[in-house]
Amino acid sequence: DAKTTQPTSMDCAEGRAANLPCNHSTISGNEYVYWYRQIHSQGPQYIIHGLKNNETNEMASLIITEDRKSSTLILPHATLRDTAVYYCIVILEGNTPLVFGKGTRLSVIA
């Protein structure tokens, strides 16, 4: 699976959009981009995933660049409860398990 690079930490003001970048320059054509988050002392929570096209759901939007070498997770109106470690994971389609890196620690500030 392709390696991902994320900033170690980010701050965001409450109510503002949080934009979390992820670099995956070695991604291959059949690898998906997944985003999960882990709030302290809880199991990871699935947020969103995509292959080529931008995706949106009730939690977030995922913007994937045309060359697929990077992506951005957007939380449109961050709240204090969005404070968590966010993981960007690239994974082959099919049965391979998720492998977690260090992620980005997002702190939403009142």
Next chain:
Amino acid sequence: GAVVSQHPSWVICKSGTSVKIECRSLDFQATTMFWYRQFPKQSLMLMATSNEGSKATYEQGVEKDKFLINHASLTLSTLTVTSAHPEDSSFYICSARRASGIQDTQYFGPGTRLTVL
């Protein structure tokens, strides 16, 4: 949908005893489940992949005789930590893969915090 539960949520045991952790997919069937371990201030580490009705596949460095995994049904997998020692104290998290058309998604349980005295 896509809820995964774990039981217990926390457990304290004496050194040398065995502890069983259950993982259930509540509203879907999971042919594949995964077990992860997380030490303080670290990321999740995959321990093993479990397929229903077959033996688990363990990651390098994980002792299969110490961490017994059983996946007897499409909704239940168990992890038994045998002869637990203080260094086994950790946050254990299970995950179940839900098939959803083209691409499956892994959903995670809330975790079980094990403390070995």
